Amino acid sequence: MICHMSFLYTKILVCLSKKYSEKGGTHLDTSDDTLIATMLAAQCTDAAVLKAMPGLRRKFPDWKSLAVARIEDIAKTIRTLNLYKTKARAVKETAIRIQDVYAGCVPRTMQDLITLRGVGRKTASVVLSACFHIPAIAIDTHVQRIVCRLGWTKKKKPIDIEKDLMKFIPKKYWSTINSALVPFGRDICKARKPECYRCPIAAQCPYSPKTVLS
Numbered sequence: 001m002i003c004h005m006s007f008l009y010t011k012i013l014v015c016l017s018k019k020y021s022e023k024g025g026t027h028l029d030t031s032d033d034t035l036i037a038t039m040l041a042a043q044c045t046d047a048a049v050l051k052a053m054p055g056l057r058r059k060f061p062d063w064k065s066l067a068v069a070r071i072e073d074i075a076k077t078i079r080t081l082n083l084y085k086t087k088a089r090a091v092k093e094t095a096i097r098i099q100d101v102y103a104g105c106v107p108r109t110m111q112d113l114i115t116l117r118g119v120g121r122k123t124a125s126v127v128l129s130a131c132f133h134i135p136a137i138a139i140d141t142h143v144q145r146i147v148c149r150l151g152w153t154k155k156k157k158p159i160d161i162e163k164d165l166m167k168f169i170p171k172k173y174w175s176t177i178n179s180a181l182v183p184f185g186r187d188i189c190k191a192r193k194p195e196c197y198r199c200p201i202a203a204q205c206p207y208s209p210k211t212v213l214s
């Protein structure tokens, strides 16, 4: 049974991954930028974060400069983003820890990453996958919604969903879950009204009732 489900889920992921391979991702160059951008992403669009990043990095090009900066000065460079004051504090505290504990380098394990201020399992998984090519499942709102609709889990908490997915999806596809489902969620399997009538995996989805073109 697990084998059959594993095959089916993987097939769906590969199908979506092919469709969205050009559209997904924020294409940041370094692990530093990826970590900071992911930390800044809460309640903001990718476009808003990517617009704010150059200003922040021009003023504070490395962890050292962020670690000694005043929180207010970091906040000024990202003031277009929601929760910018909280995020500025988190970025500074993360910079201090990376400087003091990790010799100025973003750590490469889930255990270490989640000790950084403002970094939860989702952000850590994004960094592991995108920067270090270490398989990890980043459960965000899109992934959570879609895997529930697909019937891949009945769990509600991200950590429980992550564990369920780990049982059925081969490790080499863990990172594909986020990179394929996030663009799919934005394009077709939307939160308020999924567009099931143009969904490439509708035949494999038990969601009911499926939406029709009106």
Ligand code: SF4
Pocket: 149, 150, 188, 189, 190, 194, 195, 196, 199, 200, 201, 202, 205, 206, 207, 210, 211
């Ligand atoms: S059929 Fe509808 S609910 Fe199911 S995955 Fe496709 S868009 Fe989402």
